[in-house]
Amino acid sequence: MLHEAGTGVAGQGKESRTQGDHEMEEPLILCATDLSDEGDRAIDLAIAATRSLGGRLALVHAVGPEAHADDAPAAISAAADTLEDRLSARRERAERGLEAARARVEGSGVAVTARFFEGTTPADAILKAAEELEPALLVLGRRHRDTGFVGKTVDQISRKGPCPMFVAPPDGEAPQSLAGAHWVVGADFSDHALGAIRAARALIAKLGGEVTVVAVVSPSGAEDVPYEEQTPQTALREQSILEQEAELSALAEREVPGAAALTVRSIDRPSVTLDRVASEQGADAIIVGTHGRKGVVRFILGSTAERLLRISRRPVLVVRDCPMVGSPFYAAPETEGPGDAGTDD
Missing domain, CATH: 3.40.50.620 (HUPs)
Known part of the structure; x- marks a missing residue:
C-alpha cells in the first residue's frame, strides 16, 4: 500500500x-x-x-x-x-x-x-x-x-x-439518493437469490421504496397450444411453471411483504430479459445473486450476472451470499429464531 x-x-x-x-x-x-x-x-x-x-x-x-x-x-x-x-x-x-x-x-x-x-x-x-x-x-x-x-x-x-x-453503468446519471428507489430483484429460488431478495428487503426497510421480484423461465411450448393437443411432456412443463409462479409469489410475500412477483417466459438470455423488465418497470436499480439455478427457472448463473453488468444502463447490486448481521444489507427472515441470526438457509 x-x-x-x-x-x-x-x-x-x-x-x-x-x-x-x-x-x-x-x-x-x-x-x-x-x-x-x-x-x-x-x-x-x-x-x-x-x-x-x-x-x-x-x-x-x-x-x-x-x-x-x-x-x-x-x-x-x-x-x-x-x-x-x-x-x-x-x-x-x-x-x-x-x-x-x-x-x-x-x-x-x-x-x-x-x-x-x-x-x-x-x-x-x-x-x-x-x-x-x-x-x-x-x-x-x-x-x-x-x-x-x-x-x-x-x-x-x-x-x-x-x-x-x-x-x-457507463451511461446515464447516478441517483442522488437510494431513498424510495424501485429495485428489481432476480430470483431462481437458490440461496444466492435469497441473499439478493433479503438485501432488497433490508434496503426498503431502511430507505423505503418498492421491490419487484422477477424469475425468468423458458416457455413450456403450451402457451399457444390447446390443452387437448399438448404432449405429456409439454403439459408437465406447463404445470411446473405454474407451480414456480405460485412459489415465487409466496417467496416474495414472505421475504418482502408487499413486493410484486413476476414470472417472465422468455427465449432470450435471462440477463437480457431481466434488464428489459427493469426498463419496463421503470426500476432505479437491479439486484442479483451470482450463482445458482433450480427447476425450470434459468436465472442466476454467474455468467448471467456478469452479462447483466455489461448490458444494463442501470446500477446493478451484486450479492454473493446472504448478508450477515451487521451489514446494512442484512434483513432477518420473519421466521428466524433466536439462534438463527446471521446464517444462510
Missing part, C-alpha cells in the same frame, strides 16, 4: 449503532476509481449510497503494471528521459486526479478518505483494499469496452469480493 492522498474532515472515527441486539459500526463504503469518466460515475453512485446508508466513503485508486498500462501523453513522454521519470509523471497525475476526486466528494458533504493500493492487476489491488478496509459495500464503474479497469476487473471482483458490489 502507498501513501494516503488525503482524508475527509469528518467521520474519521469508528462510530457504532445498534441493530436489534447487535452492535454494528457505521458502514464503510469502498469506491474504486480509475479516474476516468466511468470512474466518476462510480463516485457519484458511491456518494448516493453513502448519503442513504450513512457511514463513511473510502476512495481507492489501483496502481501497478496493468493499472497504468496506457502510454503517457506525448508531452510527458517527450519530457521524460527514463522509465522512472515516466512512472513518476504518471504517479503525479494520479495523485492530482485522486485528490480532485476526494475534494469533490468532500464538497458533497460526505466523509471521505482517499488512498492508493498496489497490486499486480487492478482487481488484485482492489481486493487487497477490501481485505484491509472491510467495507460493507464495494462500488465500481463499468466501461463501454469489456477490458481494462472495468470489464474483467468487475468480473473478477464479483466472484471474489467479500461484500456486495454496486456497479455503475
Whole structure:
C-alpha cells in the first residue's frame, strides 16, 4: 500500500449503532476509481449510497503494471528521459486526479478518505483494499469496452469480493439518493437469490421504496397450444411453471411483504430479459445473486450476472451470499429464531 492522498474532515472515527441486539459500526463504503469518466460515475453512485446508508466513503485508486498500462501523453513522454521519470509523471497525475476526486466528494458533504493500493492487476489491488478496509459495500464503474479497469476487473471482483458490489453503468446519471428507489430483484429460488431478495428487503426497510421480484423461465411450448393437443411432456412443463409462479409469489410475500412477483417466459438470455423488465418497470436499480439455478427457472448463473453488468444502463447490486448481521444489507427472515441470526438457509 502507498501513501494516503488525503482524508475527509469528518467521520474519521469508528462510530457504532445498534441493530436489534447487535452492535454494528457505521458502514464503510469502498469506491474504486480509475479516474476516468466511468470512474466518476462510480463516485457519484458511491456518494448516493453513502448519503442513504450513512457511514463513511473510502476512495481507492489501483496502481501497478496493468493499472497504468496506457502510454503517457506525448508531452510527458517527450519530457521524460527514463522509465522512472515516466512512472513518476504518471504517479503525479494520479495523485492530482485522486485528490480532485476526494475534494469533490468532500464538497458533497460526505466523509471521505482517499488512498492508493498496489497490486499486480487492478482487481488484485482492489481486493487487497477490501481485505484491509472491510467495507460493507464495494462500488465500481463499468466501461463501454469489456477490458481494462472495468470489464474483467468487475468480473473478477464479483466472484471474489467479500461484500456486495454496486456497479455503475457507463451511461446515464447516478441517483442522488437510494431513498424510495424501485429495485428489481432476480430470483431462481437458490440461496444466492435469497441473499439478493433479503438485501432488497433490508434496503426498503431502511430507505423505503418498492421491490419487484422477477424469475425468468423458458416457455413450456403450451402457451399457444390447446390443452387437448399438448404432449405429456409439454403439459408437465406447463404445470411446473405454474407451480414456480405460485412459489415465487409466496417467496416474495414472505421475504418482502408487499413486493410484486413476476414470472417472465422468455427465449432470450435471462440477463437480457431481466434488464428489459427493469426498463419496463421503470426500476432505479437491479439486484442479483451470482450463482445458482433450480427447476425450470434459468436465472442466476454467474455468467448471467456478469452479462447483466455489461448490458444494463442501470446500477446493478451484486450479492454473493446472504448478508450477515451487521451489514446494512442484512434483513432477518420473519421466521428466524433466536439462534438463527446471521446464517444462510
